[in-house]
Amino acid sequence: MVSSEQRRKQLAREKYLRQQERRAQRRRRARLRTIGILAGSALLIGAGAAYMASGGFGGGEKKESSAGKDPDPCRKAAPGKPNGKKWEKEPALRIDDSATYAMTLRTTCGDISFEMDASKTPRTVNSFRFLSGEKFFDHTKCHRLVKQGPYVLQCGDPTATGKSGPGYTLPDENLKDPRVKDGTYPAGTVAMANRYQAQTGKGRDTGGSQFFLVFKDSKLPPDFTPFGKITEGMDVLKKIADAGSRPEPENRNTAPIATVVIEETSVRKS
Numbered sequence: 001m002v003s004s005e006q007r008r009k010q011l012a013r014e015k016y017l018r019q020q021e022r023r024a025q026r027r028r029r030a031r032l033r034t035i036g037i038l039a040g041s042a043l044l045i046g047a048g049a050a051y052m053a054s055g056g057f058g059g060g061e062k063k064e065s066s067a068g069k070d071p072d073p074c075r076k077a078a079p080g081k082p083n084g085k086k087w088e089k090e091p092a093l094r095i096d097d098s099a100t101y102a103m104t105l106r107t108t109c110g111d112i113s114f115e116m117d118a119s120k121t122p123r124t125v126n127s128f129r130f131l132s133g134e135k136f137f138d139h140t141k142c143h144r145l146v147k148q149g150p151y152v153l154q155c156g157d158p159t160a161t162g163k164s165g166p167g168y169t170l171p172d173e174n175l176k177d178p179r180v181k182d183g184t185y186p187a188g189t190v191a192m193a194n195r196y197q198a199q200t201g202k203g204r205d206t207g208g209s210q211f212f213l214v215f216k217d218s219k220l221p222p223d224f225t226p227f228g229k230i231t232e233g234m235d236v237l238k239k240i241a242d243a244g245s246r247p248e249p250e251n252r253n254t255a256p257i258a259t260v261v262i263e264e265t266s267v268r269k270s
Contacts, residue, residue: 073239074109077261080139082158086167090123091130097122099269101129103228105137105155106264109240112213112233114190115270121173121227124192124207128227131166131209132265139263145245145256150185150218153240154193155262156210161251165208172196172205173225180222189214190228198223215241 095101097118104113116125131137142155143162157164172194179186193210196203198221207225215237230237243258 071243072257072259073243074107074258074260077108077139077259078263080263082138082140083135084158085134085136088167090168090170091127093122093126095122095126095129096269101125101267102231102270103128103132103265103267105233105262106266107142107236108261108263109258110233110236112230112236114188114213114228114230116190116228116267120177121225123170124173124225124227127166127170127209129267132267135265136166136209137262137265139261142240142260142262143255144212144253145241145258146254147241147245150214150220151187151216151241152212152214152218153237153256153260154210154212155260156193156208158209162210162253163251165210168208169205170207170225172207172223174227175222175225177222177226180220180226183219183221185214185218185220185224185226187214187216187218188230188234189226190230192225192227194224196223213237 095118099118101116101118102113103116104111116128118125136158137156140155140158141160142153143157143160144152144154146152146154154162170192172192179189180191185191190211190213192207193212194203195206211227212224213230215234240256240258240260243256245254245256247253248255
């Protein structure tokens with residue numbers, strides 16, 4: 001016959017096991033959210049470096065609201081849709097690789113400009129100059145906002161799903177840049193998204209058109225081509241980040257509440 005003390009200990013152990021299982025389930029869900037954010041079919045900041053999956057990226061955020069209504073700080077986008085062009089091959093190199101180029105994103109939330117160093121990332125800069133000239137980014141929506149470390153806004157996908165690009169891929173460049181080698185991408189960094197899987201070593205050289213803007217110093221492994229530095233518009237990024245994000249379970253994404261649409265881009269040699 002089981003004594004009352006034995007029964008108490010049994011119940012306590014069952015409760016403990018249930019708690020442990022719930023914690024494990026929460027960790028698994030967090031890892032899935034992280035992997036969905038970072039990569040897999042949804043291209044991003046590295047298909048997931050194990051670093052992220054172990055908690056470096058954090059989970060999705062709770063939806064922020066004001067009086068039951070999303071506080072969207074941005075204006076309504078002008079009429080128009082992405083042209084969705086695709087190419088089989090990376091464009092021929094036609095930039096001055098000794099020069100600096102400046103790119104401006106004219107968005108519904110304000111302008112964001114950044115400098116691109118062609119000497120360090122010639123093929124990435126060449127691609128962005130080409131895509132801008134083809135109006136590839138026009139009317140595209142920035143589809144992902146992460147605010148729990150790292151702190152990034154992701155753009156550059158004409159479908160706003162994290163799954164699309166220009167049809168070609170780019171090689172990783174500048175991964176030994178001293179600004180990121182210690183595992184921190186400083187605020188103001190512009191870097192490429194990719195499908196790299198740190199745990200398997202697969203997925204190098206898979207950049208396309210998707211890129212992310214860092215609005216706060218972020219711990220990330222140096223696996224993502226840093227090709228730009230923001231010179232104007234950090235206040236715009238802060239406004240977007242402050243508005244928060246909402247989960248999108250269908251694609252394991254966290255979309256910005258702010259309606260961030262790139263209406264037009266331009267690139268000039270500076």
